[in-house]
Amino acid sequence: MRRKTDTLLVIVALVALWQVLHWIVGSVALTSPADTLARAVELLGSATFWPHVAETGVALLYSLLLAVLGGLTIGIALGINRLAGEVAEPILVSLYSLPKITLYPVILLAFGLGLSAKVAFGTIHGIIPVIIFTMNAVRTIPPVMLRSARVMRLSPPQLVSTIILPAALPELVSGLRVGFSLTLLGVLIGEMFASQRGLGYLVMNAIGGHDVRTMMAVVLILATTAVLISAGLLHIDRRMHRRAS
Amino acid sequence: MSWAGWLRLIVVGGAVLLLEVLCRAGVIAKTVLPAPSVMAGDLYRLLASGAASADIGETLGNVAMAVIASILLGFVAGVAIHAMPRVRRALDPFLATYYAVPFFVFYPVLIVIFGLGAAPIVVIGTLFGVVAMLINTLNGLDRIPRVLLKTARVHGMDPVRTALMVKLPSAAPFLFTGAKLAIAYCFIGVIAAEFIMSSSGIGYSIAYAFNNFDNARMYALMLFIIVLVTVLNAVLFTWERRIMQRRRR
Numbered sequence: 001m002r003r004k005t006d007t008l009l010v011i012v013a014l015v016a017l018w019q020v021l022h023w024i025v026g027s028v029a030l031t032s033p034a035d036t037l038a039r040a041v042e043l044l045g046s047a048t049f050w051p052h053v054a055e056t057g058v059a060l061l062y063s064l065l066l067a068v069l070g071g072l073t074i075g076i077a078l079g080i081n082r083l084a085g086e087v088a089e090p091i092l093v094s095l096y097s098l099p100k101i102t103l104y105p106v107i108l109l110a111f112g113l114g115l116s117a118k119v120a121f122g123t124i125h126g127i128i129p130v131i132i133f134t135m136n137a138v139r140t141i142p143p144v145m146l147r148s149a150r151v152m153r154l155s156p157p158q159l160v161s162t163i164i165l166p167a168a169l170p171e172l173v174s175g176l177r178v179g180f181s182l183t184l185l186g187v188l189i190g191e192m193f194a195s196q197r198g199l200g201y202l203v204m205n206a207i208g209g210h211d212v213r214t215m216m217a218v219v220l221i222l223a224t225t226a227v228l229i230s231a232g233l234l235h236i237d238r239r240m241h242r243r244a245s
Numbered sequence: 246m247s248w249a250g251w252l253r254l255i256v257v258g259g260a261v262l263l264l265e266v267l268c269r270a271g272v273i274a275k276t277v278l279p280a281p282s283v284m285a286g287d288l289y290r291l292l293a294s295g296a297a298s299a300d301i302g303e304t305l306g307n308v309a310m311a312v313i314a315s316i317l318l319g320f321v322a323g324v325a326i327h328a329m330p331r332v333r334r335a336l337d338p339f340l341a342t343y344y345a346v347p348f349f350v351f352y353p354v355l356i357v358i359f360g361l362g363a364a365p366i367v368v369i370g371t372l373f374g375v376v377a378m379l380i381n382t383l384n385g386l387d388r389i390p391r392v393l394l395k396t397a398r399v400h401g402m403d404p405v406r407t408a409l410m411v412k413l414p415s416a417a418p419f420l421f422t423g424a425k426l427a428i429a430y431c432f433i434g435v436i437a438a439e440f441i442m443s444s445s446g447i448g449y450s451i452a453y454a455f456n457n458f459d460n461a462r463m464y465a466l467m468l469f470i471i472v473l474v475t476v477l478n479a480v481l482f483t484w485e486r487r488i489m490q491r492r493r494r
Contacts, residue, residue, distance in 0.1 A: 003334060003335070006331065006332075006334060006335030007335055007338060009335060010335050010336060010339060021358075025357060025358050028357065029354060029357030029358055030354055030357070030358070083248075083249060083252070086249040087249050087252045087253045087256060088253075088256075090253065090478075090479060090482050091253065091256070091257065093478060093482060094474065094475045094478040094479065094482075096429075097426075097428075097429030097430075097432070097433070097474060097478055098433075098470075098471060098474050098475070099432050099433040099436040099437060099448075099470060099474065100433075101433070101436060101437040101440050101448070102436060102440070102447075102448070102451055102466075102467050102470050102471075103467065104440075104455075105451070105455040105463060105467075106277070106278060106467075109276065109277045109278075110277050110278075178344070180345070181342075181344045181345040182344075184345065184347065185347045188347045188349075189347075189349065189437070192349070192441065207353045212353075212354075212357075215353065215354075216354070219351065222346075222347065223345075223346045223347075226342075226345040226346055226347070227342045227345055227346065229345070230341070230342035230345035231338055231341075231342050234338065234341050234342060
């Protein structure tokens with residue numbers, strides 16, 4: 001109970017900070033929390049807003065699917081083969097910390113404007129953390145389990161489904177959480193530059209039209225949704241780690 | 246170098262070579278991606294002509310400022326929050342979901358607050374890097390072996406000496422990891438902010454070249470960033486491994 005009150009206090013503090021910032025810089029730069037909320041409610045009630053949400057949602061779903069399935073497959077393969085993992089890890093780490101936004105023009109030239117470019121951009125953001133987490137999860141599986149699997153002559157698909165996936169599940173959820181945030185970031189960046197639809201486009205459009213109110217409202221909706229989904233995943237994540245330990 | 250190190254070199258070299266062959270053979274159109282050797286040549290000419298020096302200098306300066314700010318702020322905030330368990334418990338879910346918020350969208354707000362110029366870019370970079378440092382500082386402080394703190398107490402060390410001689414050295418590997426992540430995130434934040442709507446820096450330069458179909462310049466700058474970040478990461482990665490190994494002993 002006290003924990004919930006504390007969380008609530010932090011939210012109150014954040015809103016207060018926002019209000020103070022608004023007083024300092026004025027409405028032209030930063031609309032007040034109340035005003036932004038009003039605009040957000042207005043947006044959520046308007047019919048023109050939802051197609052943008054759907055557009056972003058579809059792009060995010062495709063990217064997540066590709067990032068998670070691809071990341072799992074590659075991660076498991078690299079985790080099982082120790083040498084391959086050791087060779088790949090530094091390469092993956094440097095890909096992870098590369099400012100992928102610089103690659104945007106290449107993606108655009110390769111995929112053209114539209115959904116596929118957004119999905120590709122979201123996927124390249126999300127897939128690498130999923131690979132890294134999966135690989136490390138598979139590596140930490142106790143060798144005795146793998147040895148028993150060999151004794152029982154499990155086929156590779158059986159090995160993956162009965163030993164590797166269950167043992168690595170908690171780490172996989174952690175990877176999924178990081179992957180989700182980055183995939184969303186990738187999709188939004190994609191929409192900000194090269195799309196006529198979606199929430200990223202909406203933000204960019206509001207920026208162009210100096211419509212701070214709409215911009216802040218969309219950002220508020222986006223941030224709230226992202227944090228809620230991320231918090232949900234975090235909750236599952238913690239429960240799994242607790243059960244595993 | 247280890248066996249894996251050589252293999253890694255072969256894999257990366259092979260990939261570049263494959264790309265070169267595919268581009269030369271026309272499988273990948275010239276308009277999509279020039280051959281790596283062409284890119285390297287363009288980069289060499291660009292660097293030699295000095296046409297990009299100002300942008301490069303500016304971006305590196307911004308990244309450096311953002312890195313220093315995030316490491317200092319993250320460390321100080323981490324130490325402060327670690328000292329207050331209740332605040333920490335309350336902040337925990339926020340720290341864990343921090344990177345789910347897409348920060349670039351705040352950039353225009355920051356422009357109005359801080360004005361055009363380097364400040365909003367540095368702030369975005371700092372916002373990106375600071376929490377990685379903070380989380381790792383907390384982690385590092387958590388992992389200080391209890392027995393060392395007890396030993397310090399038995400020896401009657403005062404808080405300052407305990408901090409300098411016991412806490413800092415045992416938290417150091419985690420602080421290093423935090424710093425490494427902060428550097429990577431600051432690069433991402435600064436370059437993305439420049440890309441979106443700045444009027445100078447490497448990120449802007451790439452976006453500008455893209456909009457003007459100046460592929461040679463665009464790919465040269467991209468290659469520059471990729472090589473720079475990769476080399477920096479490789480150095481930090483090796484260094485980090487060495488520190489971690491020393492601790493394990």
